[in-house]
Amino acid sequence: MSMPAPPRLLDLAGQSLLRDQALAIATLEMLPMELFPPLFMAAFAGRHSETLKAMVQAWPFACLPLGALMKEQQPHQATFQAALDGLDVLLSQEVRPRRWKLQVLDLRKNAHQDFWTVWSGTRASIYSLLEPEVAPPMRKRRKVEGCKPGPKPPLAPVEVLIDLCLKEGTLDESLAYLIQKVQQRKGLLHLCCKKLKIFAVSMQNIKKILKIIQLDSIQDLEVNCTWKLSILGKFAPHLGQMGNLRRLLLSHIHMSSHSTPAKEEQCVSQFTAQFLRLHHLEELYLDSISFLKDRLDQVLRCLKTPLETLSITNCLLSESDLTHLSQHLNVSQLKDLGLSGVNLTNMSPGPLRVLIERASATLQDLDLDECGIMDSQFTVILPALGRCSQLTTFSFCGNPISMAVLENLLRHTIGLSKLSHVLYPAPLESYEDVHGTLHLGRLAHLHARLKQMLQELGRPGMVWFSANPCPHCGDRTFYDPEPILCPCYMPA
Numbered sequence: 488m489s490m491p492a493p494p495r496l497l498d499l500a501g502q503s504l505l506r507d508q509a510l511a512i513a514t515l516e517m518l519p520m521e522l523f524p525p526l527f528m529a530a531f532a533g534r535h536s537e538t539l540k541a542m543v544q545a546w547p548f549a550c551l552p553l554g555a556l557m558k559e560q561q562p563h564q565a566t567f568q569a570a571l572d573g574l575d576v577l578l579s580q581e582v583r584p585r586r587w588k589l590q591v592l593d594l595r596k597n598a599h600q601d602f603w604t605v606w607s608g609t610r611a612s613i614y615s616l617l618e619p620e621v622a623p624p625m626r627k628r629r630k631v632e633g634c635k636p637g638p639k640p641p642l643a644p645v646e647v648l649i650d651l652c653l654k655e656g657t658l659d660e661s662l663a664y665l666i667q668k669v670q671q672r673k674g675l676l677h678l679c680c681k682k683l684k685i686f687a688v689s690m691q692n693i694k695k696i697l698k699i700i701q702l703d704s705i706q707d708l709e710v711n712c713t714w715k716l717s718i719l720g721k722f723a724p725h726l727g728q729m730g731n732l733r734r735l736l737l738s739h740i741h742m743s744s745h746s747t748p749a750k751e752e753q754c755v756s757q758f759t760a761q762f763l764r765l766h767h768l769e770e771l772y773l774d775s776i777s778f779l780k781d782r783l784d785q786v787l788r789c790l791k792t793p794l795e796t797l798s799i800t801n802c803l804l805s806e807s808d809l810t811h812l813s814q815h816l817n818v819s820q821l822k823d824l825g826l827s828g829v830n831l832t833n834m835s836p837g838p839l840r841v842l843i844e845r846a847s848a849t850l851q852d853l854d855l856d857e858c859g860i861m862d863s864q865f866t867v868i869l870p871a872l873g874r875c876s877q878l879t880t881f882s883f884c885g886n887p888i889s890m891a892v893l894e895n896l897l898r899h900t901i902g903l904s905k906l907s908h909v910l911y912p913a914p915l916e917s918y919e920d921v922h923g924t925l926h927l928g929r930l931a932h933l934h935a936r937l938k939q940m941l942q943e944l945g946r947p948g949m950v951w952f953s954a955n956p957c958p959h960c961g962d963r964t965f966y967d968p969e970p971i972l973c974p975c976y977m978p979a
Contacts, residue, residue, distance in 0.1 A: 512541040520547040536569035543573030550591040552599035578675045594649040650682040679704035702728040709736040720754035727761035738774040762789035770796035784811035798825035806834045813842035821846040825854040832859035836867035843871040857885035873899035882910035884954045890914040901944045913955040
């Protein structure tokens with residue numbers, strides 16, 4: 488039976504110091520900087536609020552990664568507020584403490600995760616992690632006779648980094664307290680949010696939050712709301728201020744039955760015009776957007792940079808939309824392309840073939856699930872797929888494809904050395920009837936044929952597995968090599 492490790496002398500010393508609050512606070516002026524993190528951890532775990540408050544004011548590093556510590560330990564409201572109060576006191580001082588270096592309070596739980604455990608390693612790693620970048624040397628200015636010293640430069644603001652998820656209901660108590668502090672110290676405390684998710688929140692509340700966030704700090708935005716197009720038009724000006732946005736996900740925007748065509752066009756124009764200001768956008772996800780049909784070109788024209796990811800799912804598109812998409816400059820460097828749930832049954836396969844060809848040098852992931860692609864259409868795009876040298880994953884479930892076309896696909900893609908996973912639909916020959924009932928024995932036999940072909944062609948490591956939605960419950964049945972069945976196929 489192993490014995491627990493004895494407490495370290497450093498831990499014992501910290502616990503002893505924290506028993507005397509006045510002594511602990513007085514010691515901070517002389518405390519070596521490498522002892523701040525372990526003492527801060529002990530104070531946080533023991534909920535020594537006043538000591539924490541003083542330590543924030545004397546913090547000798549450029550960044551205090553409080554979020555990572557809150558992830559490891561059960562956060563306590565009073566403790567969190569004490570840390571913010573310490574920052575508030577710091578900002579209220581015209582002359583800040585001699586040892587003060589704090590520039591960033593990081594409340595993100597997935598940032599700097601190794602900071603609080605690095606003390607078992609080398610001290611240098613701490614300095615490289617949290618010390619500010621070395622500024623270039625300042626040129627000496629010649630002294631001008633008779634010049635009076637100018638006014639003191641304004642104190643640099645402290646940034647608070649946080650990832651936000653806005654949902655309907657009252658604000659989280661910690662977030663509400665943080666917002667209060669930001670409002671009180673306007674100009675001295677900047678709330679920066681790299682990732683922002685919005686779920687079913689009234690536009691009034693969204694505007695209140697966005698008003699205090701540094702909008703140019705947002706790099707990743709998800710809007711998962713069921714909005715009318717008119718609401719999106721009201722949100723659009725805020726989107727345009729997010730100049731460093733790299734990833735945008737927008738879902739479930741529908742048009743009102745009472746809206747006039749002129750009003751619809753105005754709202755769409757308000758939204759698409761904002762893309763002109765997003766010079767760093769790399770990933771665009773549009774899901775269940777009702778206004779896209781015959782307007783996709785309007786969106787694409789406003790994109791300023793080539794996209795790495797384009798996902799248009801569960802949307803109605805016209806053939807002209809697909810043609811514009813295939814011809815647009817900003818899709819020639821795509822790494823991920825998703826058109827899941829876009830009905831292509833009655834469209835010419837030519838634009839899709841051109842689109843895949845144009846992105847063939849960079850495309851890594853391709854998702855054509857539930858597009859209603861028929862054998863004749865699939866046959867047209869096969870040569871383009873065979874040229875996608877970087878392709879690693881290809882999924883096209885939910886399309887009525889025959890076994891002959893699947894075998895042809897395998898032959899076209901066998902030379903793609905990076906292609907490792909293919910998720911394909913159950914071929915038409917594996918169904919018992921027109922109602923979509925799978926014959927598992929046939930599916931197993933056809934899957935075995937594909938496996939054998941992979942073996943014979945020298946690519947046994949390429950994973951092909953079948954997935955098709957059950958016509959009764961919608962769950963998928965997988966086969967690789969044994970079936971993973973939905974509940975409808977389970978014995979009663």
